Structure formats: structure tokens, C-alpha cells
Amino acid sequence: MIHEVEELFTRQVRAWPQLAKGVEGLARARTRPVRIDWFDIFIRHISHRMASTTAPVDRESVARRPCFLCAGNLPSEEEGLRFDENFTIYCNPFPIVDRHLTIAHREHGSQRIANQFGNMLDMAAALAGYFVVYNGPECGASAPDHMHFQAGSRSLFPIEKDTAGLTGVTVPNYARQVFLLRGRDRSALIHRMDRAIALLAQATGKRPEPLVNIAVFHEAAEWVAYLFPRGKHRPGVFYTGELTVSPASIDLCGIFVVPLAQHFEAVTGDAIAAIFREVTLPDGQFQQVARKLESER
Numbered sequence: 001m002i003h004e005v006e007e008l009f010t011r012q013v014r015a016w017p018q019l020a021k022g023v024e025g026l027a028r029a030r031t032r033p034v035r036i037d038w039f040d041i042f043i044r045h046i047s048h049r050m051a052s053t054t055a056p057v058d059r060e061s062v063a064r065r066p067c068f069l070c071a072g073n074l075p076s077e078e079e080g081l082r083f084d085e086n087f088t089i090y091c092n093p094f095p096i097v098d099r100h101l102t103i104a105h106r107e108h109g110s111q112r113i114a115n116q117f118g119n120m121l122d123m124a125a126a127l128a129g130y131f132v133v134y135n136g137p138e139c140g141a142s143a144p145d146h147m148h149f150q151a152g153s154r155s156l157f158p159i160e161k162d163t164a165g166l167t168g169v170t171v172p173n174y175a176r177q178v179f180l181l182r183g184r185d186r187s188a189l190i191h192r193m194d195r196a197i198a199l200l201a202q203a204t205g206k207r208p209e210p211l212v213n214i215a216v217f218h219e220a221a222e223w224v225a226y227l228f229p230r231g232k233h234r235p236g237v238f239y240t241g242e243l244t245v246s247p248a249s250i251d252l253c254g255i256f257v258v259p260l261a262q263h264f265e266a267v268t269g270d271a272i273a274a275i276f277r278e279v280t281l282p283d284g285q286f287q288q289v290a291r292k293l294e295s296e297r
């Protein structure tokens with residue numbers, strides 16, 4: 001699969017000017033690490049993320065625009081690679097990371113994780129060296145009306161190093177709230193993820209789906225999954241204009257995207273930690289779910 005993805009990239013960079021532009025933009029992107037407590041966050045300035053960071057995702061705005069993930073609306077140069085009977089892999093023309101992919105369902109239908117986590121695990125297993133992420137419809141998905149995942153190279157994927165060797169369900173003192181689920185047994189892992197999501201729905205009263213971001217990778221026959229329960233979509237500083245940032249899965253995994261140059265220079269580790277705390281679940285609700293998950297292991 002990786003070989004076919006590499007070939008798709010090579011062909012598409014030649015054939016599709018918008019992707020070539022995005023790849024060049026990423027090559028020019030500046031990245032600087034900032035130390036927070038015991039871990040690093042990599043702040044990345046990418047101008048071409050402006051539209052995604054500020055995308056209106058309310059029902060009316062989404063209904064008004066043509067869906068950019070429906071096969072019939074894709075630019076003529078864009079080519080997909082079949083993953084399975086339901087999902088097709090595309091190159092993302094607005095990359096945050098190397099080999100940034102969008103993996104879209106063939107049918108136009110709501111972004112929902114129910115019955116989809118197994119597909120995520122299969123994608124992660126097929127894409128060696130990559131991560132796969134899911135952004136909930138109310139916390140980072142710029143197409144909340146069309147089921148999709150994203151994937152990218154783990155050449156930079158800070159959370160992997162941060163959590164190497166950790167065996168607990170939570171990651172202490174990590175600024176953001178995250179549940180860590182590991183395992184070699186596909187169905188047991190699906191069951192645990194479904195349970196965690198059900199507990200979050202119960203704790204937050206958000207239905208049909210609690211606000212979540214999810215990241216998964218597969219290494220040495222084991223899946224590692226990160227479930228970020230969210231308290232809100234965008235931080236206060238986004239609305240005041242102080243910082244144009246809108247964290248989703250990749251940001252929470254440690255690559256903090258900043259589309260404006262002046263914000264790239266100005267943002268501090270303390271500010272990022274505060275934003276992570278603000279947008280992930282408040283500690284009381286988080287600990288309540290963590291205790292239940294821990295007791296069911």
C-alpha cells in the first residue's frame with residue numbers, strides 16, 4: 001500500500017498544480033519547537049492553512065458550498081487510490097505534514113465515528129510509517145458533511161515519542177486531556193474505543209457523538225490510539241483575533257499549526273498549554289471517564 005501511495009504522490013505532484021503548490025508551501029514552512037513541562041510542541045507556520053483554520057463549519061455555510069470531498073466535485077487533475085470498497089485515498093493539497101492524505105468515503109454522508117474505528121485501524125495497519133486521524137464534525141473536520149479521515153507521515157509525530165512506554169489510560173501533566181488505548185487485538189481495541197466514546201457521550205450529554213479527535217498508528221504489530229475528548233471547538237483567542245489557531249487532531253498530537261507569520265513569532269508554550277486545556281475536556285469529567293475505563297481494563 002505504501003508503495004502505491006508513494007507513486008500516487010509522485011504522479012499527482014506532476015499532474016496537479018494545486019498539490020505541487022501545497023507541497024512547496026510545506027517545504028517552505030517554518031517549524032520551531034517549544035518546551036512545555038516535560039514535552040515539546042512543534043509550532044509550524046503554514047500560510048496555506050488559513051482557509052482551513054478559519055473555515056465556517058456551521059450547518060448553513062456547509063450546506064451552501066459544493067462538497068469538496070464528493071468524487072463529482074473534485075478537480076479534473078485529482079486522482080484517488082482505492083483503499084477498499086468504501087474509502088479512497090487522495091493527496092491533501094493543503095498539507096500540514098509530509099505525505100498528508102485525505103481518505104474519503106465514496107458516499108456523501110455525515111462525519112461520524114460510530115462503526116468506523118475498525119476502518120481507522122485497518123488504514124493505520126496498511127499505512128506503515130503513517131498516522132491516521134479523525135476530526136469530529138464539531139471539532140476540526142472542515143467537511144463535517146462527508147465522512148473522511150486524514151493520514152500523514154510520522155517523520156514528525158511528537159506524541160508517539162512522548163507516550164512511548166506509557167501503559168496507563170491517561171498521560172499525566174500533558175496540558176491536553178487524552179486517553180491512550182493500545183493493543184494487538186483489533187476487536188478488543190474497537191470495543192474499548194466504543195466504550196470510551198459511549199462514556200464520554202454520557203458524561204457530556206453530547207449526542208449522537210461527543211466532541212472528539214482521534215489519532216492512531218500501528219507499529220511492531222501493535223496499534224496505539226489517542227482519543228482527545230473536547231470541551232469546545234475553538235479557543236477564546238480565536239474569536240478575539242489574538243491568535244488565529246483552531247486545534248484539531250494533528251495540533252493535539254504536537255504539531256501546532258499557525259497560519260499567520262506574526263502569530264508564529266509571538267505564540268508561547270504557556271499560551272499553547274492554555275489553549276489545549278481550554279479546548280479539551282474539563283478535568284472533572286475527564287477523570288470520571290478515566291476511572292471507569294481504568295477499572296474495566
Ligand SMILES: [Zn+2]
Binds near residue numbers: 145
Ligand atoms: Zn461530499
